Amino acid sequence: MPESTLVEAVNLALARAMRDDPNVIVLGEDVGVNGGVFRATVGLQQRFGTERVIDTPLSELLISGACVGMAAQGLKPVGEIQFMGFLYPCIDQLVNHASRLRRRTQGRLSCPMVLRAPHGAGIRAPEHHSEATEAMLAHIPGLRVVMPSSPERAYGLLLAAIRDPDPVVFLEPTRIYRAAKGPVEDNGEALPLDVAFVLRQGRDLTLISWGAMVREALAAAEQLAADGIAAEVIDLATLKPYDEETVLNSVSKTGRCVIVHEAARTGGFGGEIAALVAERALLSLLAPIARVTGYDTIIPLPRLEQHYMPSVGRIVAAARKVYQFG
Amino acid sequence: MAETLAGEDGFPVVARFHVSRRAYLAPDGTGLRRLPSFAFDSALLVSFFRAMVLARAFDLKAVSLQRTGRLGTYAAALGQEAVGIGIASAMREEDVLLPSYRDNAALLWRGVKMEEILLYWGGDERGNRSSGPAHDFPYCIPVGSQAPHAAGVAYAFKFRKEPRVAVCLFGDGATSKGDVWEAMNFAGVHKLPLVFVANNNQWAISVPLKLQTASETLAQKAIAAGFAGEQVDGNDVIAVRAAAEEAIAAARGGKGPRLIEAITYRLGDHTTADDAGRYRPPEEVQRRWKEEPIARLRAYLVSQRAWGKAEEEQLARECQERIDAAVERYLTMEPRAPETMFDHLYAELPKFYAPQRDELKGGTHA
Numbered sequence: 055m056p057e058s059t060l061v062e063a064v065n066l067a068l069a070r071a072m073r074d075d076p077n078v079i080v081l082g083e084d085v086g087v088n089g090g091v092f093r094a095t096v097g098l099q100q101r102f103g104t105e106r107v108i109d110t111p112l113s114e115l116l117i118s119g120a121c122v123g124m125a126a127q128g129l130k131p132v133g134e135i136q137f138m139g140f141l142y143p144c145i146d147q148l149v150n151h152a153s154r155l156r157r158r159t160q161g162r163l164s165c166p167m168v169l170r171a172p173h174g175a176g177i178r179a180p181e182h183h184s185e186a187t188e189a190m191l192a193h194i195p196g197l198r199v200v201m202p203s204s205p206e207r208a209y210g211l212l213l214a215a216i217r218d219p220d221p222v223v224f225l226e227p228t229r230i231y232r233a234a235k236g237p238v239e240d241n242g243e244a245l246p247l248d249v250a251f252v253l254r255q256g257r258d259l260t261l262i263s264w265g266a267m268v269r270e271a272l273a274a275a276e277q278l279a280a281d282g283i284a285a286e287v288i289d290l291a292t293l294k295p296y297d298e299e300t301v302l303n304s305v306s307k308t309g310r311c312v313i314v315h316e317a318a319r320t321g322g323f324g325g326e327i328a329a330l331v332a333e334r335a336l337l338s339l340l341a342p343i344a345r346v347t348g349y350d351t352i353i354p355l356p357r358l359e360q361h362y363m364p365s366v367g368r369i370v371a372a373a374r375k376v377y378q379f380g
Numbered sequence: 381m382a383e384t385l386a387g388e389d390g391f392p393v394v395a396r397f398h399v400s401r402r403a404y405l406a407p408d409g410t411g412l413r414r415l416p417s418f419a420f421d422s423a424l425l426v427s428f429f430r431a432m433v434l435a436r437a438f439d440l441k442a443v444s445l446q447r448t449g450r451l452g453t454y455a456a457a458l459g460q461e462a463v464g465i466g467i468a469s470a471m472r473e474e475d476v477l478l479p480s481y482r483d484n485a486a487l488l489w490r491g492v493k494m495e496e497i498l499l500y501w502g503g504d505e506r507g508n509r510s511s512g513p514a515h516d517f518p519y520c521i522p523v524g525s526q527a528p529h530a531a532g533v534a535y536a537f538k539f540r541k542e543p544r545v546a547v548c549l550f551g552d553g554a555t556s557k558g559d560v561w562e563a564m565n566f567a568g569v570h571k572l573p574l575v576f577v578a579n580n581n582q583w584a585i586s587v588p589l590k591l592q593t594a595s596e597t598l599a600q601k602a603i604a605a606g607f608a609g610e611q612v613d614g615n616d617v618i619a620v621r622a623a624a625e626e627a628i629a630a631a632r633g634g635k636g637p638r639l640i641e642a643i644t645y646r647l648g649d650h651t652t653a654d655d656a657g658r659y660r661p662p663e664e665v666q667r668r669w670k671e672e673p674i675a676r677l678r679a680y681l682v683s684q685r686a687w688g689k690a691e692e693e694q695l696a697r698e699c700q701e702r703i704d705a706a707v708e709r710y711l712t713m714e715p716r717a718p719e720t721m722f723d724h725l726y727a728e729l730p731k732f733y734a735p736q737r738d739e740l741k742g743g744t745h746a
């Protein structure tokens with residue numbers, strides 16, 4: 055099977071979706087002639103034309119709002135926001151419109167749009183280019199929030215997001231756009247949304263993560279295995295609505311839960327999972343839940359960003375502590 | 381386009397523009413100039429008049445329902461009926477309206493039922509399912525945020541080569557928001573079949589136009605986006621309709637967007653939750669009552685012998701009957717079961733939400 059990087063897998067999925075469905079429109083800043091600042095849309099405009107791959111004005115609010123209008127008309131717009139730090143002008147459109155158009159019209163109109171944005175730190179980018187604020191999006195009822203952690207899942211989940219009849223925010227982990235390489239078969243097959251992926255089986259401890267941090271979680275599991283600790287690794291993949299069952303089944307089996315995310319701790323999505331486990335699997339727990347997260351400070355500029363993001367070492371240390379509890 | 385004429389500073393002038401204001405009827409209903417051809421169809425003008433009277437009577441009834449605790453907060457369009465009717469009457473069924481919360485008159489003309497409007501403002505989303513054209517947008521509450529939707533809708537029309545037009549209504553306050561600018565800018569770049577209508581009623585809640593913008597007109601904001609803007613007397617339904625007809629025809633014909641600034645006045649409070657007496661002098665409102673659109677059109681129709689006392693009395697009775705019947709249907713509509721708040725959240729409710737819905741329903745939480 056051919057190997058692709060994560061960003062190439064995104065490109066393959068976009069091209070496949072556009073080929074399969076003439077209603078799919080890609081729009082964003084520099085997505086056309088330039089092929090996107092991360093090259094996610096490279097070649098699409100040459101192949102599908104300027105009407106379907108739109109170089110928009112520098113206008114994030116417009117990108118998200120035009121997606122709502124197009125989607126209400128039955129098109130399948132896929133908007134690109136260049137960095138998550140520039141997504142905030144779209145929040146009004148996501149909260150007030152995209153997520154609720156179906157409900158506020160009682161199904162008369164709907165909003166099958168995808169808004170893609172790179173997520174997270176670790177590429178030595180300028181200020182505002184390293185945001186990990188997925189939790190505020192996951193708070194919004196009516197939205198789907200999806201984050202792949204490998205090329206294969208980027209391909210399959212993006213196809214699913216585009217085909218989904220409701221709005222999806224699709225966050226792509228910038229740090230592994232090129233660092234993650236893996237087999238991707240361009241067969242047009244989507245992966246399921248709202249489903250977590252168990253990437254590694256283990257009986258002693260559950261590591262739950264999403265996006266780029268899944269790689270660190272897997273590396274930590276490898277180190278823990280050397281100590282004889284068998285960690286199960288779950289890629290949550292869809293944050294809203296998320297797969298409670300897979301989380302609860304795993305924690306019920308292992309009795310130990312460590313949640314890893316790059317975003318700041320307080321109000322982070324890890325708190326939601328910890329609450330779920332506390333509410334529904336408390337008596338299975340053999341140790342307190344642990345969170346390994348970014349710190350509650352502004353993500354620092356590149357000189358210090360490596361110290362901000364959870365490292366394999368921090369995850370292993372937290373996991374050992376949980377494992378050795380009591 | 382570059383001009384060779386030198387400006388006062390000796391440098392070449394590279395852009396010039398003008399904004400005109402269209403008006404046909406003076407406030408007293410006398411003609412100011414030759415009317416556009418549609419206005420010679422007195423049956424059409426009478427239909428505008430009837431729709432404006434109905435819209436006003438409906439608004440008054442809605443306010444009284446709110447005052448007596450039978451309706452939620454309501455935004456009446458008192459004095460601005462000509463804008464809604466003039467614009468909506470120029471649209472085709474298959475065009476798409478993207479209204480703001482005050483555009484009740486336009487919605488009524490588009491076929492939305494009075495009980496649906498009441499149902500929405502009475503706190504029930506079923507009002508937005510509406511009997512109007514299936515693709516019309518519901519009221520937009522966050523000011524101006526429907527303008528980017530209009531750009532997306534119009535893009536879809538252009539993309540599919542459908543001869544349809546999106547019409548986006550918003551107020552003077554909305555023109556201060558980036559939303560409206562970003563939508564106009566995109567519409568200009570892509571020559572979208574989109575007509576923007578700024579209902580300039582002079583007040584954004586308590587903020588008067590002079591604190592909203594230093595721009596001489598709102599219409600000229602279109603010029604920076606590369607298309608024409610014009611002012612119309614928004615209390616002259618003939619002027620509004622004429623401007624809308626031209627703009628919509630141009631948009632349909634591939635000539636791109638236009639902006640119509642309809643100059644009118646909010647004779648009432650912002651909403652039933654507002655008291656305009658706190659921030660604007662009653663003399664100003666009194667003066668503006670002399671310019672309102674219904675008396676103006678009535679005077680013109682009477683002068684043309686197209687309308688009279690008997691018709692007026694009959695219309696008042698008809699409006700009353702229709703409104704009473706709609707109010708009755710609204711008031712007797714049962715609220716839905718609480719768990720319906722999860723209906724239409726997604727095309728199919730993900731199983732994640734089922735326990736919460738079941739809890740609400742009185743079932744057991746998993």
